Every structure is written in C-alpha cells, then in structure tokens.
Amino acid sequence: MDQAIGVIDSGVGGLTVAHELMRQLPKEKLLYVGDTLRCPYGPRSEEEVKKFTWEMVNFLLEKKIKMLVVACNTATAFTLTELQNHLDIPVLGVINPGARAAINATKNMHIGVIGTDGTIRSNAYPQALLNINSKIHIDALACPLFVPLVEKGMLHGYTTFQIVSESLEPIRQNNHIDTLILGCTHYPLIKDTIQQFMGNHVSIISSSEETARETSTILEYHELLYKGERIPNHQFFTTGELEIFEKIAKRIFNSSESNAQSVAIEHTVIS
Amino acid sequence: MDQAIGVIDSGVGGLTVAHELMRQLPKEKLLYVGDTLRCPYGPRSEEEVKKFTWEMVNFLLEKKIKMLVVACNTATAFTLTELQNHLDIPVLGVINPGARAAINATKNMHIGVIGTDGTIRSNAYPQALLNINSKIHIDALACPLFVPLVEKGMLHGYTTFQIVSESLEPIRQNNHIDTLILGCTHYPLIKDTIQQFMGNHVSIISSSEETARETSTILEYHELLYKGERIPNHQFFTTGELEIFEKIAKRIFNSSESNAQSVAIEHTVIS
Numbered sequence: 001m002d003q004a005i006g007v008i009d010s011g012v013g014g015l016t017v018a019h020e021l022m023r024q025l026p027k028e029k030l031l032y033v034g035d036t037l038r039c040p041y042g043p044r045s046e047e048e049v050k051k052f053t054w055e056m057v058n059f060l061l062e063k064k065i066k067m068l069v070v071a072c073n074t075a076t077a078f079t080l081t082e083l084q085n086h087l088d089i090p091v092l093g094v095i096n097p098g099a100r101a102a103i104n105a106t107k108n109m110h111i112g113v114i115g116t117d118g119t120i121r122s123n124a125y126p127q128a129l130l131n132i133n134s135k136i137h138i139d140a141l142a143c144p145l146f147v148p149l150v151e152k153g154m155l156h157g158y159t160t161f162q163i164v165s166e167s168l169e170p171i172r173q174n175n176h177i178d179t180l181i182l183g184c185t186h187y188p189l190i191k192d193t194i195q196q197f198m199g200n201h202v203s204i205i206s207s208s209e210e211t212a213r214e215t216s217t218i219l220e221y222h223e224l225l226y227k228g229e230r231i232p233n234h235q236f237f238t239t240g241e242l243e244i245f246e247k248i249a250k251r252i253f254n255s256s257e258s259n260a261q262s263v264a265i266e267h268t269v270i271s
Numbered sequence: 272m273d274q275a276i277g278v279i280d281s282g283v284g285g286l287t288v289a290h291e292l293m294r295q296l297p298k299e300k301l302l303y304v305g306d307t308l309r310c311p312y313g314p315r316s317e318e319e320v321k322k323f324t325w326e327m328v329n330f331l332l333e334k335k336i337k338m339l340v341v342a343c344n345t346a347t348a349f350t351l352t353e354l355q356n357h358l359d360i361p362v363l364g365v366i367n368p369g370a371r372a373a374i375n376a377t378k379n380m381h382i383g384v385i386g387t388d389g390t391i392r393s394n395a396y397p398q399a400l401l402n403i404n405s406k407i408h409i410d411a412l413a414c415p416l417f418v419p420l421v422e423k424g425m426l427h428g429y430t431t432f433q434i435v436s437e438s439l440e441p442i443r444q445n446n447h448i449d450t451l452i453l454g455c456t457h458y459p460l461i462k463d464t465i466q467q468f469m470g471n472h473v474s475i476i477s478s479s480e481e482t483a484r485e486t487s488t489i490l491e492y493h494e495l496l497y498k499g500e501r502i503p504n505h506q507f508f509t510t511g512e513l514e515i516f517e518k519i520a521k522r523i524f525n526s527s528e529s530n531a532q533s534v535a536i537e538h539t540v541i542s
Contacts, residue, residue: 214485220367225403
C-alpha cells in the first residue's frame with residue numbers, strides 16, 4: 001500500500017523509532033512530526049499531552065497515513081487507548097513492544113523501567129508487564145533530566161555521564177534488575193552511557209527497535225505493506241527550530257542502512 | 272479472554288513454539304495438536320498438507336480457541352493465506368516472524384534458510400524476505416533428514432553431528448551468510464549442533480521464539496489476552512505414539528519457567 005506510516009513524538013526521541021523503521025522496512029515511507037516546540041511532554045498534565053497529541057495526529061491524518069506509530073512513551077501512556085478507539089487505521093504505541101521484549105530478555109524476573117515523570121506517573125509499564133506476567137518484580141524510576149539533555153544534543157561527555165550517574169544511582173544501588181527498559185524514545189541516544197553506568201550484566205531494552213519490529217508485524221497482518229519497489233522519500237516536520245532537529249537527525253540517520261533514503265526536514269505549525 | 276490459544280504442528284517441532292508461548296505468556300492456556308502419525312509433512316504434496324492441516328484446525332475449532340498458531344513451516348507455506356481468509360480468529364504462521372527477525376539481525380544482508388523439502392520448494396521464506404527488503408541475498412537449502420532425526424529423539428551425539436554436517440556443508444561452503452533461519456520448528460531442538468557446525472559468527476534465528484513474541488503482539492492488539500490470574504492447564508494431543516511425544520515434550524518443558532504449569536498429553540484421532 002502506497003501510503004506512509006505516520007510517526008509522532010514530542011521531539012527528536014521518535015527519530016530512533018524512525019531510524020529502526022527505515023532499517024527494518026526499507027520500502028516504507030515515513031511522515032514524522034516532532035513537537036519540539038512544546039517538548040518535553042513528561043512534566044505536562046494528561047489533558048495537555050492529549051491535546052498536543054491529537055494536534056499531531058490530525059496534521060498527519062490530513063496527509064493520509066495507513067498506520068500511526070506513537071513514538072513517545074508519555075503520549076502512549078495517556079492517549080493510546082483513545083487513539084485506537086477513534087481512528088480507523090492501526091495504532092501502535094511504544095510501551096507494549098518494550099514490555100514484551102523485556103519479558104523475553106529477563107532471566108531473574110527483575111525488570112527496571114526508566115522514563116519521564118509522566119510515563120512513570122502513569123504506571124503504564126508496570127501495568128503492561130504485570131498484565132502479561134504477574135510474577136515480575138519492577139523498579140520504576142523517573143529521569144526528568146534525560147530528555148532536555150538529548151534535545152540539547154548533549155549525547156556524550158563528562159556532564160552527560162554525571163547526569164546519567166546521579167539519575168540512575170537509585171536503580172543501580174538496588175542491584176537486582178537484569179533488564180532495564182528505556183521507557184522513553186529519547187534514551188537510546190544515550191544508551192552507551194547508560195550501559196556503561198549500569199554494567200554489562202544488565203540487558204538494555206530499546207522500545208524503539210521493538211516498536212519497529214511490531215510495526216512490521218501489524219502492517220503485514222493487515223496486508224498494508226508496500227509491495228512494489230521504491231526508495232521512499234520521507235518527510236519530517238518539527239514544530240521547533242530546524243537546526244538542532246537536523247543535527248540530531250543527521251547523527252541518527254548517518255548510517256549505511258538509511259544512506260540511500262531521502263529525508264526532507266521542514267518546520268511546521270500544528271496548533 | 273478465557274479461551275485457549277490453538278497450536279498445530281506436523282509433530283513435536285511445534286513444542287518449541289509452545290514452550291516459548293508458556294515462557295512469554297505464562298497465563299495463557301494452550302491446546303496443541305501434533306500430527307505425529309503422518310509426520311513429516313515436508314515431502315508431501317500441497318493438497319495432502321492442506322487436508323491434514325484442516326483436520327487439525329477443525330479438531331481445535333470444536334474446542335473453541337481464540338487464536339491459531341500454525342507452528343509448522345510446511346503447513347504455514349501451503350495453508351496460511353487460506354486459513355486467514357476462512358477463520359474469524361487471528362491466525363499466525365511461523366514464516367513471517369522468522370523473516371522479520373532475520374532482517375533485524377543480518378548486517379551483511381546475506382541470509383540462509385534451511386527447512387523441509389516442502390518449505391524450501393514453496394519459496395515462502397525468500398518471498399517473505401524479499402517482500403520486506405529486495406536487496407537481501409538468500410541461500411535456501413532443504414534438510415530432509417532433520418525432522419526424522421528429531422522425531423526419533425536423536426538430538427545429540429555422533430550420528431546427529433554427522434547428519435547435520437553433511438546436510439549443511441553446501442550452505443557453509445558458500446561462507447557468505449551471517450544469519451541462518453531455522454525454517455522448521457523441529458530444528459531448534461538441534462540448534463546447538465547446527466551452531467557448532469556453522470560457527471559463532473552466524474546468528475541462528477529460531478522462528479519458534481519469534482512466533483511466540485508475535486502471538487503476544489497479536490493477542491494484545493485484538494484485546495484477547497487473559498486478564499485475570501491463573502496457572503493454566505495445557506492440553507496436548509498427538510495422533511501418533513504417546514511415548515516418544517512425551518519424551519521430547521519432557522525434555523523441552525523441563526525448565527524452570529514451565530515447571531509450574533500443568534501439561535496433559537493424550538492420544539487422539541483427527542482424520
């Protein structure tokens with residue numbers, strides 16, 4: 001099917017999902033909106049997150065999409081069920097794919113989850129994990145500084161390591177978990193630093209990669225995969241400044257898999 | 272939802288899918304049929320495979336199932352589309368989950384596929400892989416001796432290694448692939464021997480594990496997951512001899528994850 005997959009995020013975090021979609025589904029076209037202007041969503045009220053999310057969704061629906069990926073954990077936590085009930089296209093969030101992958105990975109049944117204030121407050125990951133297996137032990141921790149860090153492009157270096165260490169200390173002290181879910185699509189961008197601090201005995205689960213896998217599953221199940229041959233032209237929209245969005249997009253997409261694909265980035269107003 | 276997941280296979284191979292389902296979805300109940308009497312399906316005609324598959328499906332439909340997993344690659348290759356068109360419950364095969372996982376795993380875009388005569392003849396894996404990414408190079412090889420080997424319980428030892436080596440030599444000689452799909456649910460039972468012969472630089476993809484992951488995705492997407500608390504009582508049926516079926520089932524299920532779950536094995540006639 002010719003139409004694009006719509007991807008929405010509060011900012012640049014969803015680009016990690018977009019990158020995995022390009023890698024795993026190289027013939028599919030993406031339409032992406034990052035609401036960088038109003039990022040982060042984490043500290044906002046449920047009402048605000050819902051309003052902003054619907055603005056992104058309506059922007060993409062006008063452009064005709066065949067499936068919607070909510071590539072933001074906060075937006076998934078607050079709006080996924082509502083979107084699934086109201087839209088007549090498949091809607092996938094990032095929480096359940098991450099939860100399923102963690103259940104697959106853990107051996108000692110102790111799973112850690114880190115995310116924004118909003119995601120952790122919503123209790124969405126513990127609910128998703130316990131729905132599947134009620135014997136799982138869960139340590140959840142909000143890391144409110146990580147999204148601003150990533151949105152500023154501070155992905156490496158001393159300050160980044162300091163902030164990551166201080167934020168994760170409570171979950172490392174506990175020393176029980178063997179699996180840690182990055183419950184925010186911004187976090188894969190600082191995954192190396194997180195892995196370094198947590199140690200190699202902890203499996204780090206990126207909800208981005210898992211969400212791309214499940215997008216492939218859902219598209220095929222609904223017979224919505226693009227069947228022909230093409231090198232897709234992706235379109236990315238940011239509500240904020242182009243420069244920083246382009247800088248981070250370039251860093252994420254600058255790998256062999258996505259080189260052949262064209263990515264146009266534009267500024268837009270959605271509200 | 273209270274109803275069971277139905278799982279069908281030509282014999283004991285699908286037990287590897289059942290085991291992964293128990294591990295990843297510990298509250299879900301399974302109803303399994305293995306057509307051991309008429310196994311292997313690999314060398315049979317499309318018509319025969321379709322007839323036998325429908326007999327298993329009808330047996331399970333009478334017992335009310337909420338989803339069907341076709342845990343046999345040969346049956347998937349020949350009947351999946353037909354089953355999906357005719358049944359009003361979700362139907363998942365083992366081919367697409369394996370293909371998606373291989374695309375996720377490969378770095379050099381060279382993927383090997385081994386399976387029964389029927390599966391390789393059907394060209395289902397190359398089709399599934401190329402549908403997603405037309406730049407993938409594929410080496411496909413039929414290994415007709417592997418299913419009889421496993422069904423006889425010969426999972427280790429000198430003869431097993433000899434048969435595996437001689438069968439896989441053509442695909443190892445080629446020396447290009449970095450990922451090998453076990454395109455038959457019997458093969459995970461001799462995965463160690465296959466890995467030993469192919470070398471550690473080759474990622475071995477078990478379609479069983481991936482199919483369990485996607486079953487979880489599809490059940491959640493259709494709001495069919497069991498929401499309460501229970502330790503499920505699984506029921507397994509074999510059309511063949513109980514003894515060998517029980518022996519292999521015991522070997523597969525004798526791990527910590529599935530210890531708490533009860534598995535009843537019975538002989539049945541389906542045709």
